[in-house]
Amino acid sequence: MRGASRSKNTQDLDKRVCMTNCPTLIVTVGLPARGKTYISKKLTRYLNWIDVPTKEFNVGQYRRECVKIYKSFEFFQPDNEEGLKIRKQCALAALNDVRQFLTDEGGQVAVFDATNTTRERRETIIRFAEQNGFKVFFVESVCEDPDVIAENIVQVKLGSPDYIHCNTEEAVADFMKRIKCYENSYQPLDEELDRDLSFIKIIDVGRRYLVNRVQDHIQSRIVYYLMNIHITPRSIYLCRHGESDLNIKGRIGGDSGLSARGKEFAKALRQFIQSQNIRDLKVWTSQMKRTIQTAEALGVPYEQWKALNEIDAGVCEELMYEEIQQRYPQEFALRDQDKYRYRYPKGESYEDLVQRLEPVIMELERQENVLVICHQAVMRCLLAYFLDKTAEELPYLKCTLHTVLKLTPMAYGCKVESVCLNVDAVNTHRDRPSNVDVSRLPEEALLTVPDHH
Amino acid sequence: MNVTEDSTEQCGNSLTRELTQNPLKKIWVPSSTNGLPERHISQRKVCMTNCPTLIVTVGLPARGKTYISKKLTRYLNWIDVPTKEFNVGQYRRECVKIYKSFEFFQPDNEEGLKIRKQCALAALNDVRQFLTDEGGQVAVFDATNTTRERRETIIRFAEQNGFKVFFVESVCEDPDVIAENIVQVKLGSPDYIHCNTEEAVADFMKRIKCYENSYQPLDEELDRDLSFIKIIDVGRRYLVNRVQDHIQSRIVYYLMNIHITPRSIYLCRHGESDLNIKGRIGGDSGLSARGKEFAKALRQFIQSQNIRDLKVWTSQMKRTIQTAEALGVPYEQWKALNEIDAGVCEELMYEEIQQRYPQEFALRDQDKYRYRYPKGESYEDLVQRLEPVIMELERQENVLVICHQAVMRCLLAYFLDKTAEELPYLKCTLHTVLKLTPMAYGCKVESVCLNVDAVNTHRDRPSNVDVSRLPEEALLTVPDHH
Numbered sequence: 001m002r003g004a005s006r007s008k009n010t011q012d013l014d015k016r017v018c019m020t021n022c023p024t025l026i027v028t029v030g031l032p033a034r035g036k037t038y039i040s041k042k043l044t045r046y047l048n049w050i051d052v053p054t055k056e057f058n059v060g061q062y063r064r065e066c067v068k069i070y071k072s073f074e075f076f077q078p079d080n081e082e083g084l085k086i087r088k089q090c091a092l093a094a095l096n097d098v099r100q101f102l103t104d105e106g107g108q109v110a111v112f113d114a115t116n117t118t119r120e121r122r123e124t125i126i127r128f129a130e131q132n133g134f135k136v137f138f139v140e141s142v143c144e145d146p147d148v149i150a151e152n153i154v155q156v157k158l159g160s161p162d163y164i165h166c167n168t169e170e171a172v173a174d175f176m177k178r179i180k181c182y183e184n185s186y187q188p189l190d191e192e193l194d195r196d197l198s199f200i201k202i203i204d205v206g207r208r209y210l211v212n213r214v215q216d217h218i219q220s221r222i223v224y225y226l227m228n229i230h231i232t233p234r235s236i237y238l239c240r241h242g243e244s245d246l247n248i249k250g251r252i253g254g255d256s257g258l259s260a261r262g263k264e265f266a267k268a269l270r271q272f273i274q275s276q277n278i279r280d281l282k283v284w285t286s287q288m289k290r291t292i293q294t295a296e297a298l299g300v301p302y303e304q305w306k307a308l309n310e311i312d313a314g315v316c317e318e319l320m321y322e323e324i325q326q327r328y329p330q331e332f333a334l335r336d337q338d339k340y341r342y343r344y345p346k347g348e349s350y351e352d353l354v355q356r357l358e359p360v361i362m363e364l365e366r367q368e369n370v371l372v373i374c375h376q377a378v379m380r381c382l383l384a385y386f387l388d389k390t391a392e393e394l395p396y397l398k399c400t401l402h403t404v405l406k407l408t409p410m411a412y413g414c415k416v417e418s419v420c421l422n423v424d425a426v427n428t429h430r431d432r433p434s435n436v437d438v439s440r441l442p443e444e445a446l447l448t449v450p451d452h453h
Numbered sequence: 454m455n456v457t458e459d460s461t462e463q464c465g466n467s468l469t470r471e472l473t474q475n476p477l478k479k480i481w482v483p484s485s486t487n488g489l490p491e492r493h494i495s496q497r498k499v500c501m502t503n504c505p506t507l508i509v510t511v512g513l514p515a516r517g518k519t520y521i522s523k524k525l526t527r528y529l530n531w532i533d534v535p536t537k538e539f540n541v542g543q544y545r546r547e548c549v550k551i552y553k554s555f556e557f558f559q560p561d562n563e564e565g566l567k568i569r570k571q572c573a574l575a576a577l578n579d580v581r582q583f584l585t586d587e588g589g590q591v592a593v594f595d596a597t598n599t600t601r602e603r604r605e606t607i608i609r610f611a612e613q614n615g616f617k618v619f620f621v622e623s624v625c626e627d628p629d630v631i632a633e634n635i636v637q638v639k640l641g642s643p644d645y646i647h648c649n650t651e652e653a654v655a656d657f658m659k660r661i662k663c664y665e666n667s668y669q670p671l672d673e674e675l676d677r678d679l680s681f682i683k684i685i686d687v688g689r690r691y692l693v694n695r696v697q698d699h700i701q702s703r704i705v706y707y708l709m710n711i712h713i714t715p716r717s718i719y720l721c722r723h724g725e726s727d728l729n730i731k732g733r734i735g736g737d738s739g740l741s742a743r744g745k746e747f748a749k750a751l752r753q754f755i756q757s758q759n760i761r762d763l764k765v766w767t768s769q770m771k772r773t774i775q776t777a778e779a780l781g782v783p784y785e786q787w788k789a790l791n792e793i794d795a796g797v798c799e800e801l802m803y804e805e806i807q808q809r810y811p812q813e814f815a816l817r818d819q820d821k822y823r824y825r826y827p828k829g830e831s832y833e834d835l836v837q838r839l840e841p842v843i844m845e846l847e848r849q850e851n852v853l854v855i856c857h858q859a860v861m862r863c864l865l866a867y868f869l870d871k872t873a874e875e876l877p878y879l880k881c882t883l884h885t886v887l888k889l890t891p892m893a894y895g896c897k898v899e900s901v902c903l904n905v906d907a908v909n910t911h912r913d914r915p916s917n918v919d920v921s922r923l924p925e926e927a928l929l930t931v932p933d934h935h
Binding site for chain 2: 191207209210211220257352366
């Protein structure tokens with residue numbers, strides 16, 4: 001869990017609560033088309049969102065940079081000396097970059113994404129980690145379901161640079177032969193032989209898990225996360241409450257009800273949702289009046305989450321930006337300097353929000369079709385998670401009133417469809433002004449404040 | 454978290470229902486035509502399963518099944534999932550008043566088998582009553598359940614009643630762990646009250662033997678359609694199969710984070726603060742002179758305890774950090790450990806709260822656990838906020854948590870299995886350290902007063918909690934202050 005440690009002895013180190021002291025190297029294991037890269041990217045996205053600096057290192061990428069043009073599966077044949085040499089070089093190059101990231105660049109977790117199917121290769125990695133003081137955690141994906149593998153190939157292999165010049169049948173045929181090249185020498189992680197290693201073995205896309213020797217907090221969180229994700233197709237709908245009375249007045253926070261236009265939006269939302277014909281849709285709101293009012297119009301059951309409440313603006317609750325500039329010009333400037341980390345006096349920061357929203361994200365991962373009716377800052381945080389936005393970008397993501405974002409997981413990322421429901425509303429988006437200095441003039445601070453009554 | 458069910462008779466194509474704010478919890482709920490909150494069809498927690506869950510332990514004797522059952526029950530109740538454990542051994546003790554010897558458990562003892570089966574059925578009957586009639590959400594059926602046949606019986610029972618089943622098996626062959634288990638919880642059992650240690654151990658080992666031959670552990674293949682977690686060697690390894698829903702996922706996460714390594718957890722509040730002296734609640738003030746004395750005394754106490762690898766945690770409020778600073782060791786700040794947010798009542802004295810918000814003050818006395826301050830929090834919110842702290846405390850070993858009155862009450866309630874009614878009135882006085890040491894099935898508490906004077910900040914529930922009460926009645930139990 002998080003919290004910045006600021007004790008006298010460690011003032012200069014921004015140590016995270018309970019995160020491992022030494023960096024962690026996550027190592028994927030598994031035949032091709034078992035979801036290793038999917039898991040690597042998703043895990044990396046999650047860890048970065050919860051503020052654990054993480055980076056993935058895909059050895060296939062290194063290979064593509066080395067061998068400019070992919071010819072065929074024969075490159076991967078176990079007796080192809082040239083191929084073996086190149087592949088080993090690529091793995092070592094990737095490990096070198098891993099070392100640089102974890103040792104020199106402040107990285108906390110590195111995800112080493114490759115097949116790593118032999119014990120010998122894994123031994124090499126373990127030695128490398130020991131030399132550098134990294135903890136190792138293996139993530140193996142085992143799957144023999146031909147449908148899952150076929151779908152995997154369709155989703156992410158056909159579009160790979162390797163198969164850019166092939167038609168579908170050629171690509172599939174070649175890839176199946178590629179998998180065969182690994183099968184004979186595949187030594188899965190074993191309960192007995194590998195009993196001293198730390199790992200999770202994911203069987204049949206989450207049907208079963210074997211977890212061995214979880215060493216610390218971050219590994220425990222990784223295991224929990226991996227055990228909650230799934231690949232069942234579904235969509236997540238994100239939107240804000242309808243326009244509220246305080247929105248119209250240009251005031252932030254508070255707990256006001258919907259304006260007339262906000263109520264229009266709620267009705268439009270109902271029609272939109274019905275038109276989408278969504279199976280088993282769950283609807284979530286915050287515990288603030290405006291999201292609940294919006295949900296009420298849908299005529300379906302909904303669940304209230306306190307964790308989805310808007311960011312607490314503390315002493316600035318219900319003020320207009322003009323008033324904040326007038327009463328707290330220094331605070332206003334500090335916020336523009338670092339909007340992600342800035343905490344309102346007696347309030348919260350975006351950083352706090354992310355921590356508060358983590359259980360929401362975890363449950364979103366478990367669920368299937370969900371509509372989340374929330375608030376501007378909250379929606380930015382959720383969107384940043386799904387779209388892999390940085391802490392710098394997050395507080396400035398555009399989440400306009402009366403617009404629904406439909407997120408559909410696809411391949412390694414998320415497809416976003418933006419649906420504007422054509423009900424007018426005020427703009428509540430304030431861009432970062434050019435002058436963020438405390439010494440700036442009020443006009444400079446208020447330059448980007450959106451219009452309001 | 455609240456679930457609002459749609460009542461289609463009322464809603465249909467009509468406009469949005471009017472909302473009113475529940476005065477106690479400050480939750481917006483649809484109101485009926487007279488402006489009062491509608492009665493909810495259900496009060497389910499977010500994401501908790503619709504149908505009740507039956508957790509079934511599996512394992513030879515002395516594998517920690519009861520330890521796990523009790524701990525899991527305590528955790529689930531703390532996070533507001535009504536849970537109860539049903540220990541078949543207890544039923545057996547009520548049935549067979551006096552335990553003679555391991556022979557009762559021999560597989561060819563017809564009489565014994567009959568009684569044991571009856572007890573299991575009696576326990577299942579009580580499970581049904583708890584889950585179906587008494588609003589229970591989770592029942593933990595604690596017995597060996599070592600044969601596939603017995604487990605089949607339970608599965609059929611669950612299916613008939615619409616319960617989900619989740620097995621928790623503990624497998625362990627480490628003789629040291631088993632021996633320690635016997636020492637901790639078997640020797641003191643009512644079964645062995647008349648035996649000396651050697652006799653008890655010898656008999657218990659033979660009891661384990663009675664089960665061993667017929668033991669059919671959960672199997673990856675044969676039981677692949679069941680939902681279960683197999684805990685191997687006290688958490689060295691886990692096999693998790695078919696987690697069905699949110700509550701099972703939380704249970705798995707919890708079980709994977711607990712351990713049995715001996716350790717102690719120290720809980721205390723910050724030293725006395727300036728606002729404490731003035732009788733004001735909340736705020737972010739610094740330590741008073743006596744508070745600083747306490748911090749020094751705390752340092753000496755901690756040093757005298759010679760604690761191995763002690764972690765120190767504080768909130769992000771000045772008074773806990775100042776206290777930790779005096780210790781001269783690294784500490785970690787958790788926002789989650791901040792004191793309860795009293796919203797509009799922040800920094801007020803109780804007298805002022807009575808004056809400005811008499812209705813709120815009365816509502817709080819009526820249900821202190823669920824009451825949420827306007828623009829603030831409730832104890833119920835606090836527990837939710839503290840859950841990650843508890844999870845990390847389970848993972849850790851020796852920890853000192855320097856926190857606040859309401860926060861400490863919540864943490865203490867978790868360790869000491871206090872109800873929602875008791876929690877807000879637990880006594881957590883300034884300048885006193887509580888040392889909690891897990892022992893057998895519970896927690897030993899040692900209270901160490903560090904002998905530095907401080908104001909009393911504990912306000913008992915007054916007898917009159919009615920909104921119509923006189924101010925004097927409301928303020929009867931307010932502790933003295935300047």
